[in-house]
Amino acid sequence: MKPSKSIFAFCLFQFIIYGTVSGETIISDKDEKISVKCECVVDFAFCESKVFDAIAGQQRQLWYQDNYLKKGVAADLNDACYRKRDVSNHGDGLCCSFAGDERKTIDNLFRGTRQ
Numbered sequence: 041m042k043p044s045k046s047i048f049a050f051c052l053f054q055f056i057i058y059g060t061v062s063g064e065t066i067i068s069d070k071d072e073k074i075s076v077k078c079e080c081v082v083d084f085a086f087c088e089s090k091v092f093d094a095i096a097g098q099q100r101q102l103w104y105q106d107n108y109l110k111k112g113v114a115a116d117l118n119d120a121c122y123r124k125r126d127v128s129n130h131g132d133g134l135c136c137s138f139a140g141d142e143r144k145t146i147d148n149l150f151r152g153t154r155q
Contacts, residue, residue: 064117064154068109075155076107078121080135101134104155117152125150 068074082099107120122145125131137145 064152065114066109066117066154067114068111070111072109074107074109076105076117076120077153077155078103078105078124078130079151080121080125080131081149082134083136101131103130105130117154118146118150121152122146122150
């Protein structure tokens with residue numbers, strides 16, 4: 041029995057709404073400086089909704105930044121990108137956020153990837 045298109049569409053909808061943007065949490069084996077590619081969902085009306093994000097062509101603000109890692113200490117690269125969201129030549133204040141929910145904003149609207 042094949043799954044119906046409506047079930048597939050519902051599952052896709054659930055993934056889009058509740059899925060998170062995957063990023064990296066890393067633990068370095070030494071103190072080091074790394075380059076991180078950062079992306080955030082661009083702020084626009086209803087930007088908190090991943091459905092609207094997908095409809096809008098997945099508009100992103102993209103920048104690169106340096107991060108300093110300490111040996112043995114976990115670093116959340118999504119969080120590192122979030123911290124630079126309003127800095128010139130980084131997020132430039134263009135990133136979307138969930139009002140009053142920093143963790144949800146970081147987990148769902150920001151992505152940091154080691155380069």
